[in-house]
Amino acid sequence: MAGQGEENRLELQGIIGFNGHVPSGLLSHPDREHLIYPLGCTIIIENLNTRKQQFLQGHTNNVSCLAVSRSGRYLASGQVTYMGFKADILLWDYSRREVCAKLTLHKVKVEALAFSPNDLYLVSLGGQDDGSVVVWNVAKREAICGSPASSLSSGHASTVIFAHNSDEIFMTGGNGTLRVWDLDLPNRKMRPTECQLGQMKRVVTCLQVAEDDSCFYCGTTTGDILKINTKNKLLNSCAPQKGKFSLGVTALTLLKTGELLVGSGDGKLALCKGPNYKAAKTVQLQGSVNSISLRGQGHQFFVGTGGAQIYRFNYPEFKEELITTCHSExxxxxxxxxxxxxLFATCSKNDIRVWHTTTHKELLRVTVPNMTCLAIDFTRDGKSIISAWNDGRIRAFMPESGRLIYCIENAHSMGVTAIAATSDCKRIVSGGGEGQVRIWEIGKETQRLVQSMKEHxxxxxxxxxxxxxRECLTASSDGTCIIWDIVRFTRIQMVLSNTLFRCVCYHPEEFQFVTSGTDRKIGYWEVFDGSAIRELEGSMSGAINGMDICDxxxxxxxxGDDKLVKVWEYNEGEVTHMGIGHSGNITRLKICPISKYIISVSTDGAILRWEYPYKLR
Structure with missing residues (x-):
C-alpha cells in the first residue's frame, strides 16, 4: 500500500480545536508571542499576532498535562495510555520544535508537570494508578529520584508546583495529601513534609506560590482557598467563609500586585483581594475555567475553559475577548x-457553526439548547442552511443571521439522521432513525410532505x-443502499452488504457509486443494475465514517475510527496520501469545492484543514 512514506503525508495547515479539560493546559510562552495548548495527541503553538499555527506531534495518546520552563527553552508534555502500559513524558526543545528526550517511568497517566525556576529539574506526578512523584535532571535527561506522592493509600496527588526562588523545593497537593518536598540531590533523595491542616479535610486542585516563597495558596473542590506558611507548613487561613466559589476552584494565578485570579467550575473568573479573597471583579465565561496564564507580568492574561474557549483579558479593563472557540462535543x-x-458549516450537540476556512474565525453560531444536530446542508442558492435534529425536526436557518426560516415538526419519529436539498432548492430529502426516506416540498410559506418511502x-x-x-441514493445501517426514483417515488435498485453503511458517494459521472461502513471495506457499485464492481480494504482498524469524491x-x-485521512486514486484503488493528526474518531470529511483543502472533523470536537495534494488541472 502506498502512502506510508514521509513524502506522502498530507500537509496539516490548520486546526480548530482546544482541549480545555486539561488542567493548566493553556500556556503563554515567556516570549510573549505564542500560546501553547493541547488537542488530543497534538500540541499547538499559535502565534498571537499572525495566528499561524505549528504542531508538535509525538504522543501516541491524548496529552494530559503541559509545562513550559521559565526561560522558555523547554516544553514538557505528558500523556495518558492504557491500563498496564507506561505513559511517556516528552521533553521538547522549544526553539527547534522537536523532541529532545522521552522520559518513561509512570504507569497509565502523567498527571502534572513542573519545571524548577532555573530549568535544572522537571518534576512529574503519576496518575491514580501510579501514585509516584519523580524528579528528572533536564540536562542529563534522566530520573534522579522517585517516591510515592502520598503517605495514604487512599491519597492521590494531582497538582505540583516549584518554589519561585529555589530549585530544591516543590509542593504537591491532591485528595488527602498536601506536601512540601525538599530535594537532597547529592544523596538522590527527596524528603516530604505533610502540611498541618488540623481537622480540616480538603481536596486540592491547584497551587500557587508567593513571589518570596513565604507562603503558597491552594484552590480546593469545596470552593475555598487555603494559605499555607512554607516554613512551618501550617495553615495560615482558609477563605472565603461565605460565598465560596461554586463547583470548586479549578484554576489559580497570583499577580504581581498580590491579587489572586480565581477560576471556578461554574465558569466564573474573579479578581480577588485582601485576606478574605473578596471578589473585586467577576466575569462569567462559557465552561469551567481550567487554565489561567499570564502574558509577561500579567498586564494581559489568557483563560481556557472546558467549553473549548480561549479568552484574552487586559488587566485594567478585566473584560473578556474570545480569541479561539470550537466545538467541545x-x-x-x-x-x-x-x-x-x-466558508463551511459544522454541526454538533446544541449548535451549528459557520467558519471562515483560512482564518478559522467563527462567523455564526446557531444554538438549539439540549438538542443534537445530526446532519446539515446548504441549499444551492446559498439562502438557507437546512439541518436534521435528534428531536425529529428539520430546521432551516439564514446563513448570515442564523434566524430560523422554518421548522418542520415531527419530520421523523426517531430523529432526523440525514438530509439533502435538491439543486433547484424546491425539495428536501430527509432520512430518519426509523429508516424512512421522506420528500418535502419547500416553499416560502409552507413545507409539505410529498411522499414517505419505507424500505430501510x-x-x-x-x-x-x-x-x-430525479434520483437519490440512501445508505442505511441495516446493510442496504437504495437508489430511489424521487419523481415516481419507487425503488430502482438496492445493494446489500454485511455491514452498517455509514457513507455513500456518486462518482461525478454518476454511472458508479462508492460505499463504506463498519466492515472497513470500500465498495464500488454499478448504478445501472446495482452490481458490485470491486472491493477495497479501506482500513486496518475500525469503521469508515466519512467519504468524499473530488469534482x-x-x-x-x-x-474513520483509525483516525487517518486517506486520499485514494479512484481507478487504481490505492492510497496516495495519508493525514495523521486526529486523536478522535473521524466522523465526516469533505474536499472543498475548488479542491484546495480537505476538512475533516472528529468525535473530540476537532476540525482539521489539510492541503489537498492534487491541484485543479
Missing part, C-alpha cells in the same frame, strides 16, 4: 456552500442526490 457533519471554499429497516446514515434531481472523479478521501 463530537462533530456530526460538515458542509460547504455550493461553489465556494471561503434501520436509520438512514447518508443521502446523495443525482444532478438531475473530476479522479480521487476520493476517506476517514
Amino acid at each position: 463530537a462533530i456530526n457533519d460538515i458542509t460547504f456552500p455550493f461553489g465556494t471554499s471561503e 429497516k434501520s436509520s438512514v446514515t447518508c443521502i446523495k442526490l443525482k444532478g438531475n434531481n 473530476e472523479g479522479s480521487h476520493f478521501v476517506t476517514g
Whole structure:
C-alpha cells in the first residue's frame, strides 16, 4: 500500500480545536508571542499576532498535562495510555520544535508537570494508578529520584508546583495529601513534609506560590482557598467563609500586585483581594475555567475553559475577548456552500457553526439548547442552511443571521439522521432513525410532505442526490443502499452488504457509486443494475465514517475510527496520501469545492484543514 512514506503525508495547515479539560493546559510562552495548548495527541503553538499555527506531534495518546520552563527553552508534555502500559513524558526543545528526550517511568497517566525556576529539574506526578512523584535532571535527561506522592493509600496527588526562588523545593497537593518536598540531590533523595491542616479535610486542585516563597495558596473542590506558611507548613487561613466559589476552584494565578485570579467550575473568573479573597471583579465565561496564564507580568492574561474557549483579558479593563472557540462535543457533519471554499458549516450537540476556512474565525453560531444536530446542508442558492435534529425536526436557518426560516415538526419519529436539498432548492430529502426516506416540498410559506418511502429497516446514515434531481441514493445501517426514483417515488435498485453503511458517494459521472461502513471495506457499485464492481480494504482498524469524491472523479478521501485521512486514486484503488493528526474518531470529511483543502472533523470536537495534494488541472 502506498502512502506510508514521509513524502506522502498530507500537509496539516490548520486546526480548530482546544482541549480545555486539561488542567493548566493553556500556556503563554515567556516570549510573549505564542500560546501553547493541547488537542488530543497534538500540541499547538499559535502565534498571537499572525495566528499561524505549528504542531508538535509525538504522543501516541491524548496529552494530559503541559509545562513550559521559565526561560522558555523547554516544553514538557505528558500523556495518558492504557491500563498496564507506561505513559511517556516528552521533553521538547522549544526553539527547534522537536523532541529532545522521552522520559518513561509512570504507569497509565502523567498527571502534572513542573519545571524548577532555573530549568535544572522537571518534576512529574503519576496518575491514580501510579501514585509516584519523580524528579528528572533536564540536562542529563534522566530520573534522579522517585517516591510515592502520598503517605495514604487512599491519597492521590494531582497538582505540583516549584518554589519561585529555589530549585530544591516543590509542593504537591491532591485528595488527602498536601506536601512540601525538599530535594537532597547529592544523596538522590527527596524528603516530604505533610502540611498541618488540623481537622480540616480538603481536596486540592491547584497551587500557587508567593513571589518570596513565604507562603503558597491552594484552590480546593469545596470552593475555598487555603494559605499555607512554607516554613512551618501550617495553615495560615482558609477563605472565603461565605460565598465560596461554586463547583470548586479549578484554576489559580497570583499577580504581581498580590491579587489572586480565581477560576471556578461554574465558569466564573474573579479578581480577588485582601485576606478574605473578596471578589473585586467577576466575569462569567462559557465552561469551567481550567487554565489561567499570564502574558509577561500579567498586564494581559489568557483563560481556557472546558467549553473549548480561549479568552484574552487586559488587566485594567478585566473584560473578556474570545480569541479561539470550537466545538467541545463530537462533530456530526460538515458542509460547504455550493461553489465556494471561503466558508463551511459544522454541526454538533446544541449548535451549528459557520467558519471562515483560512482564518478559522467563527462567523455564526446557531444554538438549539439540549438538542443534537445530526446532519446539515446548504441549499444551492446559498439562502438557507437546512439541518436534521435528534428531536425529529428539520430546521432551516439564514446563513448570515442564523434566524430560523422554518421548522418542520415531527419530520421523523426517531430523529432526523440525514438530509439533502435538491439543486433547484424546491425539495428536501430527509432520512430518519426509523429508516424512512421522506420528500418535502419547500416553499416560502409552507413545507409539505410529498411522499414517505419505507424500505430501510434501520436509520438512514447518508443521502446523495443525482444532478438531475430525479434520483437519490440512501445508505442505511441495516446493510442496504437504495437508489430511489424521487419523481415516481419507487425503488430502482438496492445493494446489500454485511455491514452498517455509514457513507455513500456518486462518482461525478454518476454511472458508479462508492460505499463504506463498519466492515472497513470500500465498495464500488454499478448504478445501472446495482452490481458490485470491486472491493477495497479501506482500513486496518475500525469503521469508515466519512467519504468524499473530488469534482473530476479522479480521487476520493476517506476517514474513520483509525483516525487517518486517506486520499485514494479512484481507478487504481490505492492510497496516495495519508493525514495523521486526529486523536478522535473521524466522523465526516469533505474536499472543498475548488479542491484546495480537505476538512475533516472528529468525535473530540476537532476540525482539521489539510492541503489537498492534487491541484485543479
